[in-house]
Amino acid sequence: MSAFIALLRAVNVGGTGKLPMSELKAMCEELGFGNVRTYIASGNVVFSSRKSEVAIKAALEKRLEAYAGKAVGVLVRSAQEMAEVAAKNPFPKAAPNRTMALFLDRAPPADTLSTVRGQRDEEIALGRREIYVHYGEGMAKSKLVIPAAKSGTARNMNTVAVLAKMAGEL
Numbered sequence: 001m002s003a004f005i006a007l008l009r010a011v012n013v014g015g016t017g018k019l020p021m022s023e024l025k026a027m028c029e030e031l032g033f034g035n036v037r038t039y040i041a042s043g044n045v046v047f048s049s050r051k052s053e054v055a056i057k058a059a060l061e062k063r064l065e066a067y068a069g070k071a072v073g074v075l076v077r078s079a080q081e082m083a084e085v086a087a088k089n090p091f092p093k094a095a096p097n098r099t100m101a102l103f104l105d106r107a108p109p110a111d112t113l114s115t116v117r118g119q120r121d122e123e124i125a126l127g128r129r130e131i132y133v134h135y136g137e138g139m140a141k142s143k144l145v146i147p148a149a150k151s152g153t154a155r156n157m158n159t160v161a162v163l164a165k166m167a168g169e170l
Contacts, residue, residue: 001034001048003170005163006060007080007103008043009073009153019043019068027063030074033170044155046166049110053078075153076125079167081129086164089157090125094158098138100151102131109148118143 002089006028008019021038024045028036033047033056049056053076064072077085108126116124121136122144131149135142155163 002037003046003048003079003126003167004033004044004056005077005079005167006044006047006056007075007077007153007155007160008064008082009075010152013090019064021045023067025090026115027067028060031059031063032095036112037117039166040159042155044159044163046163048170053086058076073151073153074106077103079115079164082160082167084163085094085127085130086160088127089160090127090132091123094122094123094134094136096161099134099157100139101127101135101157103147104129104131104149104153106154112148117145117149118145120144 008025010122021041024043025036025038028045028047033049036045036047038045051059057074060074061072064074085101089099107129108131111124112131113124120143122142123134124146125132131146131152133144133146
């Protein structure tokens with residue numbers, strides 16, 4: 001069995017998409033995932049499975065839609081991939097709570113950087129299936145818009161490191 005991390009989009013953020021993490025854990029166990037653990041109430045779950053990333057994503061999205069009555073996006077990474085996201089952070093000296101990895105299903109489009117709007121002090125770099133952003137003065141006042149990240153989900157580097165560690169322990 002391999003270790004995976006599933007990252008849910010728009011769950012328990014700003015009062016939308018309420019999903020108790022106990023429910024998410026139960027859903028994952030119903031789907032046959034092992035060693036299921038959640039991390040903070042923003043839709044992070046670590047587990048082991050014999051299924052492929054594609055099969056995990058499809059099964060979890062189907063189950064979440066049945067629960068929520070609407071589509072809930074899921075991004076999946078292996079334990080190794082999550083560790084690589086943490087290791088390849090292009091802004092290692094920046095505050096980890098102000099540095100985000102925006103997770104995508106596929107590589108960022110070639111024109112990603114040229115379509116960015118509202119950039120001020122933010123630094124942006126492209127990863128394999130991620131877009132890294134360092135918000136110099138924090139996200140609260142940022143006007144940054146990254147069209148390529150519309151269907152993705154973001155986690156700060158503190159969370160990425162914890163999820164990589166949790167998955168590495170499975």
